[in-house]
Amino acid sequence: MPNPHSIPSGPQDITAQWLTDVLGVPVDAVRVEPIGTGQTGATYRVTPTAPPESRLPPTLVAKLPAQDPAIRERCALGYRSECAFYDEVAASVAVPLPAIHHCAITESATDFVLLLEDLAPAAQGDQLAGCTPEQAAPAVTALAGLHGPRWCDPAWLTFTGTAMPKPDANLAAGLAAITRTALDITLDRLGDRLADRATLERVADLTERWLLYAPDRFSVLHGDFRVDNLLFHPGDARITVVDWQTVSVGLPARDLAYFLGTSLLPPVRAERERDLVARYHRALAGHGVTGYTAETCWQDYRIGMLQIPVLTALGFAFAAATDRGDDMVATMLDRGCRAISELGTLDLIASECD
Template sequence: MTAALRGGAGDVTVTGLRHEPVGTGQMGSSYRFHLEYAAGGPTGAGGSDGGVTTAPRTVVVKMGAGDPADRGVVRQGYRKEVGFYARLAGRVRIRTPHCWQAAISPDSRLFTLVLADAHPARAGSQETGCDVDQAADAVRNLAGLHAPFWNGALLGAESSWLERSDDAARAFMGELHAAATAEFVARYQAELDPLDAETLRRAAALTYRWQSGYEAPFSVLHGDYRLDNLLFPADGPGVCAVDWQTISIGLPGRDLAYFLATALPPDVRREHQAGLVLAYHQRLVELGVTGYSAADCFTDYRRGLPHGPLITVLGCVYAAGVRTAGSDRMFLSMAERACAAIRDLESLELIEAET
């Protein structure tokens, strides 16, 4: 721990520590470490603004979960999260925990992140949703991820761990999504509105065309930018994004649409979505994005809406965790809200006409 912190917290010496598990992650395990320092050493608090120079009293340490021999499927996610903190976090304007150490083994089955502790900030609740002020904070924060890499040629330098999907990968994803959708609809047949079931099937059938049809604009995507992966402070703005194992390169409107469609009840989204998309666009402009109008942004929001069914269905059907009543309610709420948004904004009709 001393070696990890000396990279950004000065000449510190950790003399004692204790830890306890935090969170319920399935792909990784997280722990809060309480640290003691040699007498006279610097002390302070961690943060999420990338400018931490003092030694924190607590940090969060994230590592792989389960038997390393069984991590073949998830190790790409480990590479992505470590890659983000090691190579991209210093170049983004999104609030995310400061990272003192990002290390991974050659086979990507073992990794360690030493991160700032955002306590007492609390994760959002996907089932409960958020209010409009929180949504505005979240979409402006999201623009801080997209703007620095907007149509960025420099992303090619990250191709060893952050690649764009090729045609074969998109075709495979289309088949996977269709199969998972059939299972999702069958699992929740008693609770799922038939109209939502049909929207899910239509979205899955368009996955290949949808992913292939929009090459620009592009940027880094969080991929799972939803309330459970956002830490909100007790008062006011300052949301912080965590869990970077699903990042990719693609249409920025996918992150925006996924968040707004799943975070807000349909009636609230309908009333406020225009203003929230505009807030996101205004932040893009503030951060230097040019040649991209507010009208273009709203159209990309419509184009991005199938990301909701994609991530919801795949996350539900292929989740490693034990199925619970709470997880069922969460996935159903996400599916219902995403489907309502797709129909309201005629997203599938737009994609069919354009691709």
């Protein structure tokens, strides 16, 4: 029988005794069922049987690392990032999150467990289908709730729970070199499925300057804020943000650009982005952000669009290929390249980031 104080090595270790120990209430029995199709980890619905006085929710969600040891090693930084976010950041920001009941991680970060609120029947967004402007509106407000409360907080400069710290010159140069390799791999693997190869080929030349743009504006970033990482609640406009394995520190509007550029269909994005960026800017002011004009926010949004090809290529080039993954990446890159072209992002970076 597993030590009840240990981190479960798999779903078989999420036992009634283990739940009793970590939740501090008696649990008589438990049922554990897999949900989701995560490539970097495993998610399970946990149904405990407990006395009524325990006041446990009927179900919980448990997140564990991938069962493949090689994937665990590769994703350890992301596991550490997610646990650090829930442990050290979540209470200080105003982004809608699932409630957390338990979080534990080993020193190596290859083993962890998160025990979270089960938000069913809320449904995950569909990256291929995209979202509507009505769904995007609460999402950009949520982003302001992530960025605004600790806007330019100096503590972010020494925060160790990130997958990517705020870039300095050395980090920017190294990441630009990796991005060039990732873009070459992506262009080779996806070939003619990419409609705008010229834009992607130019991105690597600008990545280093882009990463060092506006160093005096920063906050904690989700890093992969897109519709696939949002839960939509039926019957109302609420959303919940999940999957915090790419937490980073940098220009806040990178999250905003990445979301609108990848999650709205291009004609819809072009028609509604001004309004949605303005909504985000107003929400930042509601969290006490001052001295940040609407014009600067719009420029940051345009420049932030480079987050799409950089992050998407980095994620794609070094991950196992799947049919849906290839479709999703090709779609995100095509949407992103169109936004970059229409917003004049590359020329703006070339002129503003010297």
